[in-house]
Amino acid sequence: MREKIRNKDVLLSHGDRESRRIVLDITEKTLRRLDAKERIKSIMTLDGDTLRIGIKEWDLSKKKNIYLLGGGKACNHMAMAVDEILGDRLTRGVAIVKIAEDTDVFNKTEVYVGGHPLPNEEGYRASRIMLDIVDRAGPDDLFIVVISGGSSALMSCPIDGISLADEIAVTDVMLKSGANIFEINAIRRHISQMNGGMLAKRIEARGAELIGFGISDAVASPPTGDIGVPYAKYRATPMGPDQTTLDDARRVIRDYDVADKLPKNVVDYLMSAGSERETPKAFPNNTYFLINTLPDSCRYAKEAAEEMGLEAHILTSFLEGEARDVGSVFASIAHEIQSYGNPFKAPCVLLASGEATxxxxxxxxxxxxxxxxxxxxxxxxxxxxxxxxxxxLSIDSEGTDGTTPVAGGITDSQSYAAAQKSGADVYAALRGHAAYEALLKMGDVVFTGNTGTNLCDFNVMYVPKAE
Incomplete structure (x- = not known):
């Protein structure tokens, strides 16, 4: 497996080098353990006609066609695992990814690069191909669907009467509104032919069987247990029942005062849609395997730190709020630790996951x-x-943060002085939402490429003893 953090040498060439080495090593070990390809291969095997996934088995001799459909920021690795295991038994695969890597290898799977955070034409085209495959399927067919975070944008296919341009505008407005991802999805799922369980509903209508692999990046998801045991409470995404409602979508429009900013036809539709337009709320006959959830990153990072002989503490896996405020809070906690030994004594590692906005x-x-x-x-x-x-260190665990090609950044007690020497105006960068350009000039962007997981934000802070 290639190194997850690809510019480690640059990041260790300046600043508080030993502290940087510690947080980078913890992050590297965590990302390796979260890799979805390895997670799926650990529970899925094919022996002749027998497909085994965890504690369940399927006789593929009874299946006419086997299709692989996937979308999400970790879809590369998820789809590669299924494609590799099934080999020639796979009839056809279609995967929509955010970044296509030169190391991605597929046998019978077509890969499309969708748009994220804003949908694009290629994602829309691939979604139409998926729906066409489903509409031609029958009761003897099997769909294996792999979904991770980001699928709402990547698998873009709005309902009739709403255009791709409308869906792009909706996403852009809502991402800038301050709404959380649950609230944003309440709107996006109810104008989609794919999301909020609509893909699964279409498969069910054809009488075909669905096996799903999911990664949950939702804040408040519990840690995973035995990933080889089907997960009965799987929710959301294109292949699972939806928790949001039309009433939720209407409330979000009112609460965030975006009715005048969203496309008029979208608002008119959501405000007048009847119960027949509601997303599906249950799929009792589908089989789901949940291979990672958001708290797993902190759990694995804590184990990695302790293996390195370091005291480590999980602050929270429910982290939300304005990103720049989160950074200030982390610094204030470090100050308290070094000054007074509260809430932990230095040296220590502090971990948090969630989704800052x-x-x-x-x-x-x-x-x-x-x-x-x-x-x-x-x-x-x-x-x-x-x-x-x-x-x-703070990264978006899937490998791209916001509108940039990097996962996030790493800074320390020497970084502000280094920024001044490099000519980077930190305050102006924060005012203008140009952190990427500033950190790039400082040599402090973290570059990973596609990591093979998608568990929102991962944060690790090391606080040494004060001299």
């Missing part, structure tokens, strides 16, 4: 590129100047 009420202020993890670490750099050796 960046509210942009006026797009006119944007002067560059960025994402929540980069804004968080840039904010930390300002506040961490007095905590010698304190270091924070």
């Amino acid at each position: 960046t509210k942009i009420p006026d797009s006119g202020v944007i002067t560059g590129h960025g994402g929540p993890s980069q804004e968080e670490t840039l904010s930390f750099a300002i506040a961490a100047q007095k905590m010698k050796g304190a270091c924070l």
Whole structure:
């Protein structure tokens, strides 16, 4: 397996090097353990006509066609695992990914690069191909569907009367509104032919069987247990029952005062849609395997740190809020630890996962590129100047943060001074949501490419003893 963090040498060439080495090593070990390809291959085998997944078996001699459908930011690795195991038994596969890597190898799977966070034409075209495959299927067919976070944008196929341009506008407005992902999805799922269980509903209508592999990036998901045991409470995504309702969508439009910003035809539809337009709420005959959830990243990171002989603590796996505020809070915790030994004594590692957001009420202020993890670490750099050796890494665990090609950033107590020397104006970068350009100039962007997982934001901070 190739290194997950591809620019480690650059990141270790400056700043608080030992602190950086610690957080980078913990992150590398965590991402390796979360890799979806290895997770699926650990529970799925094919022996002749017998397909085994965990504790269940299927006789493939009774299946006419076997299809692989997938979407999400970790779909590359999920689809590769299924494609490799099934080999020539796979009739056809279609996967929609965010980034196509040169290391991706497929046998019978077509790969399309969809848009994220905003949908695009290629994702729409691939979704239409998937729906055509489903509409031609019959009761003797088997669908194996692999879904991770990001599928709502990547698998874009709006209902009749709403265009791709409308769906792009909806996503753009809602991402800048300050709404959380559950609230955003309440709107997106109810205007989609794919999301919110609509793909599964279509498969069910053809009488075909569905086996699903999922990664849950939802805040408040419990940690995984035995991933080889079917998960009865699987929810959301194109292949699972939806928790959001039309009433939720209407409430979000009102609460965030976006009726005048969203396309009029979308608002009119959501406000007038009847119960027959509701998303499906149950699929009792489908079989789901949940291979990772959001708390797993902190759990594995804690184990990695302890194996390195370090005391580690999970602050939260429910982290939400404005990204730059999160960075300041991390710095204040580091200050308390170094000054007074509260809530933990230094040296220690602190871990958190969740989904910080960046509210942009006026797009006119944007002067560059960025994402929540980069804004968080840039904010930390300002506040961490007095905590010698304190270091924070924050990444979007799937490998791309916001509108940038990097996973996130890493900063320490020396970073602000380094920014001044490099000519990077940290305050201006935060005001203009241009953290990427500032961190790139400082040599502090974390580059991973596709990681093979998708568990929202991952944060690790190391706090050494004060000298």
